[in-house]
Amino acid sequence: MITLERLSKVYAGGGQPALDDVSLTVPDGAIYGILGRSGAGKSTLIRCLNLLERPTSGRILMHDVDITTLNHRELRLHRQRTGMVFQHFNLIHARNVADNIAVPLEIAGQPRDVRQARIAELLELVGLSDKAQAFPSQLSGGQKQRVGIARALAAHPDVLLCDEATSALDSETTASVLALLMDINRKLGVTIVLITHQLEVVKAICDHAALLENGRLVESGALSELLVKPYSRLRQALLPGNEAEKAFLRRIGVSGRVLCEVA
């Protein structure tokens, strides 16, 4: 379980907090989506979860340990247990697929034979067994993200943090990468926290969600509980009713006309 307790972040130079008193709980095994507009604080929040960004105040409990108090060595181990998937993949272009996936295993000091066995396992998991020797420039966006996911899983993390993992992909590729993440969650029991501005991502795979606005938490929890509340902001965003469709039909000038007749 990951628990954020009254987390705040003010960047150097002051100004409005990027995160303002945010508290939420991510249950073990959840696929937890963090939604919000540009500038809402999503990236800041996910970067706090592996301490790429230090919160100004508040606590982050992972398995009951406040990670903001870890020393250098403990933090390195924490990062091995927390895989990160990036929007623009962050692959090393001079390394082939297998050697990209090897990076966390090298950092963890794994011997060569262990690395090779793990890489073969991961390539099979992400469906790229035939691409071990390919270089990133020879891969499609979806394949690059599969390599990014394999690398993030290499050191057997129990949490996967996904930073807009599908935002650079077309809708068909997005669907296949989301299906892979769901499969990983089910097969390996890895907790997934993802930030996104795409409602479709939340609809496709999340069981929990949080909505951020100007650094503040508007709503959070299990979708099964939020979506039955009539005034839930997440419900209004995820289930807009037919208002959006009506607005679209009004804009193209077919509002009120019979769209198709059934014989």
Ligand SMILES: Nc1ncnc2c1ncn2[C@@H]1O[C@H](COP(=O)(O)OP(=O)(O)OP(=O)(O)O)[C@@H](O)[C@H]1O
């Ligand atoms: N390194 C930084 N230094 C100063 N301010 C920052 C820094 N990073 C983010 N901010 C500010 O913090 C606020 C939250 O930014 P953040 O990137 O977390 O939002 P976001 O929801 O991820 O936005 P986007 O979807 O556009 O990436 C914004 O006002 C942003 O300008």
